[in-house]
Amino acid sequence: MDTDATEDQRALLDVSIRFMEDACPLEVLRDTDHRDADFADGYRKQGAELGWFSMLVPEEHGGGSVTDNGLLDAALLAYVRGARLQPGPFVGTNVVAHALVSAGSDEACAEVLPALVAGEASATWAVASARERTLDGGVAAELLSDGGLELTGTKTAVPCVEGSSWLLVTARSADGPAQALVPADAPGVTVTGLDSLDLTRSFSDVGFDSVVVPASHVVGSPGAIDGRLDEQLAVAATLTAAESVGAMHHELEMTVEYAKDRIAFGRPIGSFQAIKHVLADTSLAVETSKALVLAAATSLGSGDDHGIQAASMAKAYVGDAGIELAQNCFQVFGGIGYTWEHDQHFYLRRLTTDAGLYGDAAWHREHLCQLAGI
Numbered sequence: 001m002d003t004d005a006t007e008d009q010r011a012l013l014d015v016s017i018r019f020m021e022d023a024c025p026l027e028v029l030r031d032t033d034h035r036d037a038d039f040a041d042g043y044r045k046q047g048a049e050l051g052w053f054s055m056l057v058p059e060e061h062g063g064g065s066v067t068d069n070g071l072l073d074a075a076l077l078a079y080v081r082g083a084r085l086q087p088g089p090f091v092g093t094n095v096v097a098h099a100l101v102s103a104g105s106d107e108a109c110a111e112v113l114p115a116l117v118a119g120e121a122s123a124t125w126a127v128a129s130a131r132e133r134t135l136d137g138g139v140a141a142e143l144l145s146d147g148g149l150e151l152t153g154t155k156t157a158v159p160c161v162e163g164s165s166w167l168l169v170t171a172r173s174a175d176g177p178a179q180a181l182v183p184a185d186a187p188g189v190t191v192t193g194l195d196s197l198d199l200t201r202s203f204s205d206v207g208f209d210s211v212v213v214p215a216s217h218v219v220g221s222p223g224a225i226d227g228r229l230d231e232q233l234a235v236a237a238t239l240t241a242a243e244s245v246g247a248m249h250h251e252l253e254m255t256v257e258y259a260k261d262r263i264a265f266g267r268p269i270g271s272f273q274a275i276k277h278v279l280a281d282t283s284l285a286v287e288t289s290k291a292l293v294l295a296a297a298t299s300l301g302s303g304d305d306h307g308i309q310a311a312s313m314a315k316a317y318v319g320d321a322g323i324e325l326a327q328n329c330f331q332v333f334g335g336i337g338y339t340w341e342h343d344q345h346f347y348l349r350r351l352t353t354d355a356g357l358y359g360d361a362a363w364h365r366e367h368l369c370q371l372a373g374i
Helices: 007-023 026-030 038-048 068-082 089-102 106-118 226-261 273-301 305-337 344-356 360-371
Strands: 122-126 138-145 149-159 167-174 176-183 189-196 201-213
Touching: 007 038, 007 068, 038 106, 068 089, 068 226, 068 273, 068 360, 089 106, 089 122, 089 167, 089 176, 089 226, 106 122, 106 149, 122 149, 138 176, 149 167, 149 176, 176 201, 176 226, 226 305, 226 344, 273 305, 305 344, 305 360
Parallel strands: 122 167, 138 167
Antiparallel strands: 138 149, 149 201, 167 176, 189 201
C-alpha cells in the first residue's frame, strides 16, 4: 500500500517504523507493558513528535500534513502501524481532531487541538451502543437553555480510553443526533474496563450520569449533523481499514515464509497445490484490500463526492477479507498457529476486532444502500 508513497511520505513512514520497532515491538505487547499509563503517555508523546496526530489539523492549530491530502498520509501511517499491531488511540484521536476542525467551536478547538497534536492529551470516539446499531444510540442528550447538553446513558466498547482522554460522544436528542466533547475524568463519567479479544488495545464501557456539557463543547448543531457524522464515520472506517490491511499484509508475509520453510514429505509445504491455491487467493484479497483503502483515502481526503461511499466499501470488504485471511493462514500454519507462543493469534484477534469497529461489513453495506437512497 505504501509502494507509491512520495519521498516525504516515505521519510515519515521510515522514521515511524524505526520508532515502533524500537519502542513497542510485539514482545512489549505480549508482556502487556503497553497498558502501563506511563508507557502509554510516553509512547503517545513520541508519536506526536513524528506528526501522528497533526495530519487532519490545520496549521493555525499546530497541525500540518506531509502532502495536500492529510487523510492519505494518515492512512499510510495506519497501514504500517497495523502491520506491527501498535496500541493507542491513533484512529480515535485523528477522528476527534477531524470532527473539531469540521464543526467544533473556536473555544474547543483552541483548548483541545494543540494538546492532541502535541500528544499531551488523547481522544476517542464514543459511538457504539450495546443494543442499537445506530451512531447515536445508548446515550440521551437533553438540550439545555444555555445551548449545552446533559448526557445520560452508556456507550460500550469504547477503544483506548486513557486518563488524559477527551471523549467525543454521539448522542440522541429531541432534535436528532448530537455530539459533545467530554473529558474522561468529568463528574458523572464512569469508565469500566472490558476484557477484549484484541490483547493489543484496551476497550471500556463509558457511562454518563447527567453529565453537563457546556455549549462551547457541543460539536455541531444538534439535529443538523447527519452529513458530518457520515464523513466522520468515513474517516474512522478508512483509518481502521488501513490498519487492518497492514496486519493482513504482515500475516500473509509470515505465512508465505513459513510455507517455504516447513518441510513435509521431503518438500516445502508451499509446493503443494492446495497450499498454493490458498496463498494465491489470500494474496489477491490483500492486494484488493490495499487498492480499496487507497482509493477511499484518496477520494475522501481530497473532498471527492464519492469519498464517503468508498470508505464504506473499503470497510465492508476489508472486514470480511481480514477474518477470512486469518483463518486461511491458520490452516497453513497448522497446529503451531494455535499456540500462545506463536504470533498468529495476535493478528487474528486484531483483524476480528477491527472488522467490528465503526460498523461491521453488514452495517456498512446497509449504510451504502441508505446513502444511495435504496
